[in-house]
Amino acid sequence: MAIYFISDIHLEPGRPALAQGFAKYLQNLAVKGDASQLYILGDFFEVWMGDDFINPFVDQVKAALKALSDTGTDIFLMHGNRDFLLGNDFCRDAGCTLLQDPSVIQLGDEKVLLMHGDSLCTEDIEYMKIRQVFRSEAWQKDFLSKSIEERIAFARQVRSESQSDQQMKSAEIMDVTPSEVERELSEHGVNIMIHGHTHRPAVHNLDSGKTRYVLGDWSDENGWEIRWDEDSGIKLKEFVL
Secondary structure: OEEEEOOOOOOOOOOOHHHHHHHHHHHHHHHHHHHEEEEEEOOOOOOOOOOOOOOOHHHHHHHHHHHHOOOOOEEEEEOOOOOOOOOOOHHHHEHHHHOOEEEEEOOOOOOEEOOOOOHHOOOOOHHHHHHHHHOOOHHHHHHHHHHHHHHHHHHHHHHHHHHHHHHHHOOOHOOOHHHHHHHHHHHHOOOEEEEEOOOOOEEOOOOOOOOOEOOOOOOHHHHEEEEEOOOOOEEEEEEOO
């Protein structure tokens, strides 16, 4: 049996080809029948307004996940910086389990640290401040008390401001901070990290002898995954949807 990891799919109704490709990916996993677990490491949706926001698109995504879950694959979903309001109601309907960021799992004889990756970008000071606010219980409670229309308007404003800010920031600021990577690895007592967020898929062999695997983001045509099994170990690859 194998364990799969994906991240940064950024599903949204305006990208039907991507949604169809993702649904096909889940169907292929079900047909192969080798996936004991699937980990989705954040930014599954482009934006999430709350579990009470329901439409046909969301229902289709839930159904696709539930269909794979019903075949016996355990699906774990981690919050990203765009869908941190995903909750237990969505996961129950989709046959998923919410996973803490960060989390340590066992792959064979090796412990592996799973993260979304945004918390590693400590050089982006402005974002880290905003992240702290958005992840607070008080802010989320207040946001979810607003109407769906108010939430959508706020999300559009934040998205527009974020896109403008990113144009002004250097690539280094928006990437992970190496010292933070080493700190997390040491704190959790592991030699391997898997994360997404940066959209820079790669395998980094660190000077400390540890390894950082970075998942890529999905397009309408291609996706990225990490597959692990006892014989082959950890493999990062891009594939056609």
